[in-house]
Amino acid sequence: MTHLKLAERVGRIQPSATLALTARAKALAAEGKDVIALTAGECDFETPAAVRAAAIDALNARGVVDRYTPASGLPQLRKAIAAKFKRDNGLEYAPEQVMANCGAKHSCFNLVGALVNDGDEVIIPAPYWVSYPEMVNFFGGKPVVVDTSSTGFVLTAEALKKALTPRTRLLLVNSPGNPTGAVWSREAQQALADVLKGTEVAVLSDEIYEKLVYDGEHVSFAALSEDAYNRTVTINGVAKAYAMTGWRIGYAAGPRHIIDAMGALQSHSTSNPATVSQFATMKALTEDPAELDGWRKKFIARRDLIVSGLNDVPGVKCAKPGGAFYVFPDFRAWIGKRHGDLKLMDDSVICEALLTRALVAGVPGREFGAPGFLRFSYAASDEEIRKAVERIGKFARELS
Ligand code: GLU
Numbered sequence: 001m002t003h004l005k006l007a008e009r010v011g012r013i014q015p016s017a018t019l020a021l022t023a024r025a026k027a028l029a030a031e032g033k034d035v036i037a038l039t040a041g042e043c044d045f046e047t048p049a050a051v052r053a054a055a056i057d058a059l060n061a062r063g064v065v066d067r068y069t070p071a072s073g074l075p076q077l078r079k080a081i082a083a084k085f086k087r088d089n090g091l092e093y094a095p096e097q098v099m100a101n102c103g104a105k106h107s108c109f110n111l112v113g114a115l116v117n118d119g120d121e122v123i124i125p126a127p128y129w130v131s132y133p134e135m136v137n138f139f140g141g142k143p144v145v146v147d148t149s150s151t152g153f154v155l156t157a158e159a160l161k162k163a164l165t166p167r168t169r170l171l172l173v174n175s176p177g178n179p180t181g182a183v184w185s186r187e188a189q190q191a192l193a194d195v196l197k198g199t200e201v202a203v204l205s206d207e208i209y210e211k212l213v214y215d216g217e218h219v220s221f222a223a224l225s226e227d228a229y230n231r232t233v234t235i236n237g238v239a240k241a242y243a244m245t246g247w248r249i250g251y252a253a254g255p256r257h258i259i260d261a262m263g264a265l266q267s268h269s270t271s272n273p274a275t276v277s278q279f280a281t282m283k284a285l286t287e288d289p290a291e292l293d294g295w296r297k298k299f300i301a302r303r304d305l306i307v308s309g310l311n312d313v314p315g316v317k318c319a320k321p322g323g324a325f326y327v328f329p330d331f332r333a334w335i336g337k338r339h340g341d342l343k344l345m346d347d348s349v350i351c352e353a354l355l356t357r358a359l360v361a362g363v364p365g366r367e368f369g370a371p372g373f374l375r376f377s378y379a380a381s382d383e384e385i386r387k388a389v390e391r392i393g394k395f396a397r398e399l400s
Contacts, residue, residue, distance in 0.1 A: 012137040017130050017367035021351075025361035036388040037361045038376040041178060041325060043243035048289030051242060051280050058279035065276040071267035072259070073100030073251075077278045081251045084285045088210070089220040091234065093253045099263055100281070102273045104208045104237035104250030109135050110262040111204055111233050111252060112170070116141035120169035125155040126369035127328060129178040129206075133369075141169070145369055153182035153319075153328075157191040164195070170202045173221050176209035179368045179375040180328045181303075181321020183216045186224075193221065193228040202258075203232040208250070211241035211292065214300050215322035222254070233258055240325075241292070242284045247277040299325055302378040302385055309389030310376075314396045325379040328365070332372035337399040344399070347371055358391040 018040055025037035058065050072078065078095040085091040101107040108131065116122060118140035124132050126145045133143040146163050148155050175184035196203070205221035222232035233254030238244040252262060303320070306327050310318040315333035337344050339357065344350050347364040351374055354360045365373030378385055
């Protein structure tokens, strides 16, 4: 049989590990296994009532959501996004400097597509979210991974200086960060902005976890200075903050010519994000839904629960993250130990063993550029977190 060849560019990427492991945990649960899935960064809360009501109103206004919108989003949504940036981040954007996308992942994808030429270097602080290097690979760029594990998961000015070359096109900033939950301080980000002065390097500031900061403050890179503003595209979305992962709306703001280029790319790929989701997003962005404060408090309690529980597990060290809803514990002390007939060779084997033998699903650190670690999402109920930690603890005590 003829084996049809794939494009070379898809050979450079792997399927998303976070999504694959989430699907795997769901499949095991569907088979009746009592799996606790701490895989995807996905809230277990319902989309706020006011947001759902706005979507229902839009649906009931016959003919409205049945149609296309402009590719970059409804004009009134672009205005609402611009107003959000002004209110929450002190950033002034004209609606033309703003666009809506099909999730913040899509915003990142469009931006990398709009900026990166073959061989261009993109600096990615590690641990990083799984999709960043893959997007760069897909578009022919070269990920330049800079390890931040010895500096509290924060990129330092010195490390940035060392990584910069004449081919550097883009720096990725993600605070609060996935998978570590690290929140980068104003001083830390300012030091990076100072290094970039006088260069041609753009910044992608992925602020999708903005509303989930528990210690410290959220800092928008673009708000640091005029220079930072002019080189930054700020990306955010409704998925994480408003329990709206399924609605698929992200958004981006930055220099007009970059947003125009991203809009052109989007107009030939997805066209507009789903119209009904745009109406829901407008509601979410216009006034913070009442539920948010309570959710934040719950996340703080869950973070404390999982961090202290994991630190009680023999051999596991877990730093306390300042934001997002992930913990990124260090499992290196387990490597080389045995669980029955199985030798724990690396974090992938540990992850697989925890899934099949302890029924707790996480994601191996190597997928985020940090072998030896595991990522668990604590966007799960207290009960699930308690049980998961107990199971990991029991598994640890069975190691030899
Ligand atoms: N961003 C979330 C995560 O890291 C959802 C899955 C994905 O898009 O990677 O779990």
